[in-house]
Amino acid sequence: MIKYFVYIIYSKSYDSYYRGYSTQPEKRLNQHNENKGRFTKNKGPWVLVFLQSFSTKREALIRERKIKKYSKSQNIQLIASTKNELI
Template sequence: MVFVPSRPLKALKKLRAFFVYKLFYTNHYVYIIYSISNDVYYKGYSTDYIMRLEQHNQGKTTYTKNKGPWKLVYAEELYSKKEVFIKEKMLKRQHRQYLLWLFKQKTNLIK
């Protein structure tokens, strides 16, 4: 049996309002974590970078599973998902020298 709301238009408007809120009023973060044991950086994005770091350290992600422990070294707040994807893609192409320079910039939330 399929659930059909008694007021489908009203339900649709509420659902649309929720997604618009999530899209435009949720902060998005690009983050970089560092594996002390493997001397490697991992770049990613999240709406909650602290929780995401915990997931990496608990082995809940495929790439970072056996490379921990991880330390958060960079986080930058961006205001749209599009900006975050562009920034993450750019960071994944950068060399270590650039990353070391980036960690010292004002945009880094981790000091």
């Protein structure tokens, strides 16, 4: 069964967060660090700081849409929360 993930990556050099969706978050992180993403290009290195899994693509895309509207402080709160599977 395929899992769907919503992730947040962070660039310390730009003090910037990027939120996205993927079925292969580690591979996607590598793509961001290889400058293959439009927004993340030349802003790395990127570090995975949040990962949440979903059983359906629809759930993951709804969640991604929601967190893309979050402010920086809301991102920080989410990363520190129990919803973060990296903790």
